[in-house]
Amino acid sequence: MISLNSIRGKLLLYAAVILILPTLIYGLLVYRSARDVLEPTIREQLADEALRVESALREFLIGHAQHVRGWAHIDIMREIVVHDVDKTISQFLEAARADYGYLDLMVFDGKGLCRASSNPAQLGKTFVEIAPHSVSSSGDEGRIAYSPDHAAFYMKFVAPVPDPDRDGYYLGTLIALLDRSALEDVVNAGRKRGLMEVLLLDGEGRILAGESPPPGSQELPRRAGYGGRSRHISGAAPVVYNRMDSDGREFIVGEVALRENSALPKLDWHVLAMMPRDTALAPVVGVRNRVFIFGSFVTLIGLVLAWIISSNISKPIKDLTEITTRIADKGALETIPDPHSADEVGQLTLSFQKMVDKLSAAQEELIQSAKLAFLGEMAAGIAHEIRTPLGIIKNSAQLIERRLEPLDDAEGAEFARFIYEETDRLNGFVTDVLNFSRPAPPQKSEADVAAIATRALHVLKAEAAKKEVTLHNRIEGETPLLMCDSGQIYQVFLNIVMNAIQACEPGGNVEVSATLLNGPGERSGTRGSSGHDGEGGHARHIAGNEAAGGSGGNGAAGDSALSGPVLEISICDDGPGISEELRDTLFTPFSSKREGGIGLGLAIVQRIVTAHGGEIEAGNRPEGGARFRVRLPLSG
Amino acid sequence: MLRAWLTRGMIFAVLVLGVPAWAFEKPDFVVIVHPSNPVSAMSRLDLERIYRKDIKFWPDGEHVIPINAPSSSKVRASFNKTVLRSSIDALVTFWNRKYFGGETPPLVLRSSDAILSYVAQRPNAIGYVPAGYSIEGTRVVPIRFDD
Numbered sequence: 001m002i003s004l005n006s007i008r009g010k011l012l013l014y015a016a017v018i019l020i021l022p023t024l025i026y027g028l029l030v031y032r033s034a035r036d037v038l039e040p041t042i043r044e045q046l047a048d049e050a051l052r053v054e055s056a057l058r059e060f061l062i063g064h065a066q067h068v069r070g071w072a073h074i075d076i077m078r079e080i081v082v083h084d085v086d087k088t089i090s091q092f093l094e095a096a097r098a099d100y101g102y103l104d105l106m107v108f109d110g111k112g113l114c115r116a117s118s119n120p121a122q123l124g125k126t127f128v129e130i131a132p133h134s135v136s137s138s139g140d141e142g143r144i145a146y147s148p149d150h151a152a153f154y155m156k157f158v159a160p161v162p163d164p165d166r167d168g169y170y171l172g173t174l175i176a177l178l179d180r181s182a183l184e185d186v187v188n189a190g191r192k193r194g195l196m197e198v199l200l201l202d203g204e205g206r207i208l209a210g211e212s213p214p215p216g217s218q219e220l221p222r223r224a225g226y227g228g229r230s231r232h233i234s235g236a237a238p239v240v241y242n243r244m245d246s247d248g249r250e251f252i253v254g255e256v257a258l259r260e261n262s263a264l265p266k267l268d269w270h271v272l273a274m275m276p277r278d279t280a281l282a283p284v285v286g287v288r289n290r291v292f293i294f295g296s297f298v299t300l301i302g303l304v305l306a307w308i309i310s311s312n313i314s315k316p317i318k319d320l321t322e323i324t325t326r327i328a329d330k331g332a333l334e335t336i337p338d339p340h341s342a343d344e345v346g347q348l349t350l351s352f353q354k355m356v357d358k359l360s361a362a363q364e365e366l367i368q369s370a371k372l373a374f375l376g377e378m379a380a381g382i383a384h385e386i387r388t389p390l391g392i393i394k395n396s397a398q399l400i401e402r403r404l405e406p407l408d409d410a411e412g413a414e415f416a417r418f419i420y421e422e423t424d425r426l427n428g429f430v431t432d433v434l435n436f437s438r439p440a441p442p443q444k445s446e447a448d449v450a451a452i453a454t455r456a457l458h459v460l461k462a463e464a465a466k467k468e469v470t471l472h473n474r475i476e477g478e479t480p481l482l483m484c485d486s487g488q489i490y491q492v493f494l495n496i497v498m499n500a501i502q503a504c505e506p507g508g509n510v511e512v513s514a515t516l517l518n519g520p521g522e523r524s525g526t527r528g529s530s531g532h533d534g535e536g537g538h539a540r541h542i543a544g545n546e547a548a549g550g551s552g553g554n555g556a557a558g559d560s561a562l563s564g565p566v567l568e569i570s571i572c573d574d575g576p577g578i579s580e581e582l583r584d585t586l587f588t589p590f591s592s593k594r595e596g597g598i599g600l601g602l603a604i605v606q607r608i609v610t611a612h613g614g615e616i617e618a619g620n621r622p623e624g625g626a627r628f629r630v631r632l633p634l635s636g
Numbered sequence: 637m638l639r640a641w642l643t644r645g646m647i648f649a650v651l652v653l654g655v656p657a658w659a660f661e662k663p664d665f666v667v668i669v670h671p672s673n674p675v676s677a678m679s680r681l682d683l684e685r686i687y688r689k690d691i692k693f694w695p696d697g698e699h700v701i702p703i704n705a706p707s708s709s710k711v712r713a714s715f716n717k718t719v720l721r722s723s724i725d726a727l728v729t730f731w732n733r734k735y736f737g738g739e740t741p742p743l744v745l746r747s748s749d750a751i752l753s754y755v756a757q758r759p760n761a762i763g764y765v766p767a768g769y770s771i772e773g774t775r776v777v778p779i780r781f782d783d
Contacts, residue, residue: 082707086731120735
């Protein structure tokens with residue numbers, strides 16, 4: 001279950017919203033736009049089709065009405081008088097029937113008896129639907145009726161047969177019965193309508209054409225719901241409207257009334273071109289559905305991508321969270337692995353790394369401070385208690401030596417000298433401890449570093465000579481004046497050089513040099529600490545192996561944070577170098593492994609350098625031996 | 637004298653016995669055929685049967701094409717009376733029945749000239765024109781009214 005409070009949940013939610021919402025909106029817009037374009041076009045097509053069929057139908061009906069009227073006027077109709085004894089009319093009617101597709105053509109005399117017909121069976125009979133002496137269009141002309149004789153539906157055309165010899169008199173009536181299927185042919189002619197349905201309805205809603213009556217039926221089918229509507233349509237202009245069918249299906253209907261014409265009786269007929277609305281809009285719905293399907297597909301792909309991306313983003317954050325939680329819970333500052341990318345999360349990881357490093361350093365310093373505080377307190381107490389007896393012991397030893405001198409007891413005098421010399425050493429130790437635990441703030445003044453170095457080397461010359469070590473002072477020419485406590489800096493030289501002498505084998509060399517650097521960028525191959533913020537902060541000691549070009553260091557290396565002109569003092573020896581195990585505790589108090597050393601020399605050096613806002617770095621030279629670098633800002 | 641008596645006797649007989657009028661009426665039309673037609677004479681009954689389409693072939697096997705004058709003409713009325721011996725109504729009834737059976741009445745041509753011209757061109761045609769009409773290009777067939 002993905003929580004919406006997680007990055008993954010949010011990303012997935014955003015991706016879903018960003019993908020689904022436009023798809024939905026786009027699909028609906030496409031649907032609405034296409035529908036708005038298509039529906040009027042379909043309505044127009046329906047109206048056009050209704051009008052076209054109406055025109056064709058009208059021409060067809062007028063054509064037939066004119067035929068029948070024309071035939072009623074031809075000369076042979078005179079034969080009605082002699083009851084078509086020679087069958088001249090009948091033969092003509094038969095030919096006309098065959099040519100024009102009538103069901104039957106008949107001529108009735110004034111008594112309503114059939115005197116000529118294309119169908120001999122009709123001769124001599126009456127036609128019940130024709131009133132005697134009916135000579136003009138009768139009311140039933142616009143009706144499609146069923147003929148049991150023909151077993152078919154027909155439409156009737158009636159024309160009076162005038163008497164050519166007597167104006168205003170009529171010989172009879174010509175009746176033409178047209179099969180309803182002829183109407184069907186007209187309505188269906190030129191049909192390229194696809195799903196469009198065209199119906200011809202009469203005023204009572206009966207379907208005259210467009211849908212055939214079931215076989216054997218003597219009733220025309222009706223289209224429920226359309227007859228009544230037809231009554232409201234008049235005039236030549238087509239009307240388009242939507243109508244619910246009886247089964248609840250919505251149709252778009254183009255309807256036009258059959259226009260009146262003098263050749264035709266008044267017919268309340270209507271042509272309807274109709275199409276189910278859902279069918280008409282099916283292409284649009286299809287497009288909409290395709291958009292939705294495509295959108296769903298894109299959404300799915302988007303969600304999968306969002307899932308993958310969110311995993312990539314959230315996993316390192318989760319890992320980091322786990323580590324920080326562990327650190328918070330257990331208090332152990334464990335190492336944070338390097339980030340896999342340089343993006344914001346990578347930056348965050350790096351920041352965490354730095355933070356943990358700093359915390360580690362701060363923790364170390366805290367421990368050291370605690371040690372020192374304890375040491376300080378202890379030292380202050382011990383110093384007072386030890387110095388007084390030491391003074392008495394030293395004085396007593398000197399008195400003993402003086403008393404032994406006249407006795408020429410050389411051996412006794414030597415023992416006495418041992419006592420007070422060792423007492424001096426103990427006194428020095430007590431002073432060291434006191435100095436370390438209660439460091440005096442540097443009293444800065446401009447000082448010449450070359451002079452300080454020379455003085456220190458001079459003092460150590462005897463010690464060096466004893467160990468057969470040669471001291472080389474490479475600080476030549478003028479060095480710039482340094483704002484410092486010259487006594488403390490002298491102490492720095494003393495302690496480091498003394499350390500170097502101690503480390504060297506007989507015949508070894510110790511070299512002191514200084515370089516002026518105008519900025520941190522000038523140093524190449526140096527390894528400095530970061531995070532130093534000048535006076536009041538702490539100088540970071542760095543112990544690394546320069547032979548490895550910096551890459552083999554202890555991993556906490558970085559560029560120096562010092563800014564402005566810096567004096568770099570370098571003290572090198574050709575001894576065995578700094579061993580791996582010593583490297584980490586080099587500047588830790590009381591950590592000396594050297595015989596006779598108490599492990600405060602380098603700790604004091606570091607403290608002094610720090611108090612001057614500088615840094616100290618210890619490492620091994622590529623050519624062998626150790627190298628200490630002390631960097632001090634010129635401005636102090 | 638005897639002849640005079642005979643005539644008087646016949647008139648008397650007609651008046652008294654009611655002899656049909658057509659028995660004494662001289663036809664005022666002549667029946668014509670193509671000059672090549674081998675028939676030299678025919679009985680009234682044969683002629684009637686031709687015009688009622690009961691006889692359809694000449695003795696040589698050719699189709700007979702009877703031609704009628706228009707139904708409203710005098711010569712047609714005379715022909716109906718003397719040859720077919722039927723009223724119009726009877727003929728209508730007859731031909732309605734025949735027409736129902738698929739038989740159509742003889743061809744009608746609108747004028748005697750048309751009838752003459754048609755018969756002159758068709759060896760198997762037969763028609764009639766008013767007596768005294770020029771029958772150029774055709775031949776008169778005498779009709780025996782002996783029944």
